[in-house]
Amino acid sequence: SSCPSSLLVSTSVQPVQPPAIFFSARARRKRQRYVEKNGRCNVQHGNMQETYRYLTDIFTTLVDLNWRCSLFVFVMAYAVTWLFFGAIWYLIAYCRGDLDHLGDSNWTPCVNNVNSFISAFLFSIETETTIGYGHRVITDQCPVGTMLLLLQAILGSMVNAFMVGCMFVKISQPNKRAETLVFSKHAVISLRDDKLCLMFRVGDLRSSHIVGANMRAKLIKSKQTQEGEFIPLDQTDISVGFETGDDRLFLVSPLVISHEIDTHSPFWDMSQAQLEKEDFEIVVILEGMVEATAGMTCQARSSYLAEEVLWGHRFSPMMSLAEGFFDVDYGAFHHTFEVDTPSCSARELSLAAARLDAHLYWSISSRLDEEPTLISQAAKQADSSTADSRGDPALTLGEMTNIQEQPGLGELNGSVTTDQSETQA
Numbered sequence: 001s002s003c004p005s006s007l008l009v010s011t012s013v014q015p016v017q018p019p020a021i022f023f024s025a026r027a028r029r030k031r032q033r034y035v036e037k038n039g040r041c042n043v044q045h046g047n048m049q050e051t052y053r054y055l056t057d058i059f060t061t062l063v064d065l066n067w068r069c070s071l072f073v074f075v076m077a078y079a080v081t082w083l084f085f086g087a088i089w090y091l092i093a094y095c096r097g098d099l100d101h102l103g104d105s106n107w108t109p110c111v112n113n114v115n116s117f118i119s120a121f122l123f124s125i126e127t128e129t130t131i132g133y134g135h136r137v138i139t140d141q142c143p144v145g146t147m148l149l150l151l152q153a154i155l156g157s158m159v160n161a162f163m164v165g166c167m168f169v170k171i172s173q174p175n176k177r178a179e180t181l182v183f184s185k186h187a188v189i190s191l192r193d194d195k196l197c198l199m200f201r202v203g204d205l206r207s208s209h210i211v212g213a214n215m216r217a218k219l220i221k222s223k224q225t226q227e228g229e230f231i232p233l234d235q236t237d238i239s240v241g242f243e244t245g246d247d248r249l250f251l252v253s254p255l256v257i258s259h260e261i262d263t264h265s266p267f268w269d270m271s272q273a274q275l276e277k278e279d280f281e282i283v284v285i286l287e288g289m290v291e292a293t294a295g296m297t298c299q300a301r302s303s304y305l306a307e308e309v310l311w312g313h314r315f316s317p318m319m320s321l322a323e324g325f326f327d328v329d330y331g332a333f334h335h336t337f338e339v340d341t342p343s344c345s346a347r348e349l350s351l352a353a354a355r356l357d358a359h360l361y362w363s364i365s366s367r368l369d370e371e372p373t374l375i376s377q378a379a380k381q382a383d384s385s386t387a388d389s390r391g392d393p394a395l396t397l398g399e400m401t402n403i404q405e406q407p408g409l410g411e412l413n414g415s416v417t418t419d420q421s422e423t424q425a
Contacts, residue, residue, distance in 0.1 A: 031305055034220045034233060035283045037185075039178060039301035062166045063173075070170060077163050082128060085152045086121035089114065092145055110142035128156035174298035177290045180205040181300035185334045187282065188313040189261075189275075189341070194353075196261040196346045198238075200304065201315050202286060203254035203333060210288035210298070213249040215240050215257055219266050220303075221280040236266050238282065251288070253328055256315055261346040272311040272343040280306050312341035 033042050054061045062073060093099055093114050101107035102115050113136045114120050123136045127149060138145050184201035191197070204210060217238035224230050240259050241247040249255055261267045270278065282304040290296050316335040320327050342349055 034281050035301055035303040063169050074163050082124050086124035090117045090120035108139055108141045110145040111138050127152050174290050174296040177298045178300035183302035187304045187309045189311045190314045190339050198259040199256050201256050204251050208292040210251050211291050213251045213288035215247045216285045218283045269345050269347050271345040278306045312338055314339045
């Protein structure tokens with residue numbers, strides 16, 4: 001690591017669960033989740049004045065209802081239409097006097113064998129559901145009944161299409177597919193390729209794949225602008241490979257999603273000590289088309305609070321090579337182990353690396369700058385040795401020439417020495 005050794009966390013490499021001491025500093029506070037671990041958004045809409053908008057999209061409204069309300073609406077839709085048309089059939093028989101001529105062979109009723117409200121209700125059911133037992137049947141002497149029969153047949157088909165369609169969509173909703181898309185319980189921060197990275201794991205429990213899986217991440221944190229405006233639950237994008245295409249997943253086996261903490265990351269200035277004091281939430285979203293349901297899009301969500309981000313941890317391997325296939329051990333899906341990780345922020349880590357590179361650069365440059373100084377020192381030593389020897393000027397000139405031809409002689413020892421043989425001469 002480029003950080004000083006005092007910033008490293010010495011740990012033993014073995015699978016462990018998050019220590020209880022890690023959460024002691026945060027036991028005094030508890031953050032309300034924006035998105036639950038199961039993906040449910042913890043937001044309720046209140047004081048809505050335009051509730052009529054729900055009726056403009058009644059199909060989606062019925063699909064979004066819970067199962068208890070959906071079954072109640074389903075039963076009531078058929079029961080009300082049967083009762084409504086049964087009452088009209090009974091009213092027609094009463095107004096025409098069919099109820100007063102029961103058993104009269106010379107009287108032709110509107111509907112044969114309709115002698116009470118119950119019989120009219122049964123005829124309404126037979127008409128709308130096209131059962132047609134044949135005991136109660138409309139005659140050709142009732143034009144009003146003929147028009148009512150056509151109207152009930154058309155409205156009955158519409159009710160069938162609407163309600164059966166709602167129930168089918170509700171049963172085959174793709175959000176049920178998201179139940180088998182799992183996220184790790186914790187996110188981790190550790191070094192990857194000498195860079196601090198925020199990582200979490202995602203997996204698919206089914207054999208049918210998610211086509212075109214795409215991963216996104218958001219940081220949910222309140223902030224105050226420079227103008228003094230307070231923004232609650234501000235959303236900031238966390239890059240998980242959008243620029244490089246790494247956010248598009250081939251989710252056949254569990255994958256570790258990595259966010260590199262760089263200058264564009266909201267965690268750039270966050271150290272381990274600051275992480276324990278922060279109050280934020282990371283929302284992760286996995287979207288894709290369900291292969292088994294003809295391309296219906298599903299979305300799986302989860303979130304991580306600040307206390308669920310483990311500094312200095314890494315995910316345990318869970319894939320092994322068996323005979324002819326790769327075996328995935330989902331028992332180790334949530335397991336992490338501690339690794340040596342700098343406790344400083346990514347900014348401090350980058351500055352430490354830059355200082356180290358600058359130190360190496362200036363060390364080499366200073367060595368090159370010292371060479372003329374060494375040469376001048378060698379020349380002075382040669383002059384002094386020549387004056388002491390009182391030799392021939394030609395020899396002195398040759399001595400200096402020899403020294404200048406070897407400017408680096410003795411440089412490794414920090415000084416330059418002359419040729420002893422020439423000095424003696």
